[in-house]
Amino acid sequence: MSTSLFRLKNVYYSYPWNGERVRILNGIDLEIPYESFTCLVGPSGTGKTTLLNLLGLIDRPDTGSLLFDGEEVQGLMERKAELLRLHKIGFIFQSFYLIPTLNVLENTSYFALQVFPSERIALEKSKEVLDILGLSDHLYKLPSQLSGGQRQRVAIARALAKLPKVILADEPTANLDAETASRTIEAFQELQRREKTSFIFTTHDPHLVSYAKVIYKLRNGKIEGRGAL
């Protein structure tokens, strides 16, 4: 088994814009261990979200090597990438993207039902995660009946209930007030401790950064520095 959850070597990424290729990532070298609590920081437009997308297998590098859980993902077929994402990766976004017509439990168990062999296990695991996130009293509410913080926690629960190896969160607290943001990060930590799940998130919030065990600082599409607390 690989010792690193992610290993990136000389990763370049660009996207087409007005007939030209705009370079976003400029030779990223990065290693993220299992069960880590990692934060990606840097000014806007520096490539944090792009890097997170590559780690989450929803985009592919132009060149370079990207190993996830010991498997090279460069050139991976989309069908295989779908299955890897389903079973091993959870994604959280600052816009929660819940399904408005499903209640909290149904949203949370959306992927768990595809991963676990029985509905009972999937629902049990979903309820357990919702309990950790303090949403046990809201199982049958629709997203429209929840506050922003509660919705974000449902999105976290949805990503986590399938027990992935890693949760990738793109500015997960950007739409939350300071107190809710802190509670969300504490929930991340609690889940990491209990489920041994790795967390990688991007943020501009210095308070949030203080929770991270490892910090990567990006500038102009490169890793400018690495810090550990």
Place this chain on the structure above:
Amino acid sequence: MTPSVGQPFKIAWRNLFRNKRRTLASTITVAFGAAGLLVFQGFNNGIMNQYRENTIRGYYGYGQVFTKGYYGKVYEKPWEHWINDPERMEKELLSIPGIVQLFPRLSFFSFIVKGGINLAGKGEGVLPLREAAFFDKMNFEEGTYLKDENEVILGKGLAASLNAKIGDTVTILSQTIHGQINGVDLRVAGIFHMGIKAIDDQYYRLHLKTAQSLLGTNQIEMFSIQTKGVEYWEDIQRHIEEEVSTLEAIRFEVLDKVYYQNSVDFLEAQFNFVRSIILLIVGLGIFNTVAVGMLERGGEVGALRANGEQVRRLWLIFLIENSLLGLIGGICGLLLAVGINKTILSSGIPMPPGPGITRHYRILLEMRGEHYWSALFLPAFVCVASSIWPIRKLLSQKIPDLLRSSY
């Protein structure tokens, strides 16, 4: 197998309630399409059936029986191919299940004379009382049907050429089957028309016995047949051909191909065109609604796919959603059409006289089982088909693009 098999159905169903106003608009679009198809098809069928009734009860009956090989051919001595011993043959035919009545007929060419006017005409001998009881859709300009053996009824054009009026006497001159000249004086009882000028200009009817006497024979040319209904014809035809090997039975659609079958084909083509227009309108309406709905789901679909949702499952969810929409709209449309038929159109649609007919009549919607199925499934199918392009467009986008497109 994971427990998620039924999940796409549940999500698809719930998605219908995501934007109730939009779902309602789509449902109404499909419902009006389905109702339009069903009402129009029922109307079309009503016209065809009305026309069929006119054809059957105007002249042809449900079909006619000739000696084998006679129909459609011209013979120098046609009487050699007429039906001998018609009374015995009639008894034999009446024993066939489904046959209600037989109308023996004998047609021949002759001269018809009034005053100094001498014209060629085609006469047909019939049994008036029997015929009048069933053939109640003949178009009479003046007078009545034949009442006895001394009367004749004339086609409109023939009567005009002869300057004949009700009560006038005309002389029929013909040749017996043995080659002798024979004639009879008959009183004009009625003037009718069949809607076809070529026929109305030379056709007349007289009593069968008078015609047989004029021709010196007891034969008949053919039997016209009254059955219990159109649906009995196939069996009757089979029976006749199996049990009376010298005869052949021809159904009314074949006998009246020029008028009836062509009218049916014409109406069918017209219906197909209108149906295409209705389905096109339904398709465009649904396409527009679905396209807007898909646009709004970009971020949500992006987040689901980022978390491992499979494209084929999303296809399934969206197709089920639009199938449900189409079916619900279709069912509403059927209920709407039935409601319209039972209320506003319960007494039928008043129509002007059709081609070759003098009477006004009312068309009742005649909606059959297969019409319900096609009115339900065609708009539903169009609903699904018109959603394919917007779905494909959404699901072919890259996940980062979907996430950026969020509302």
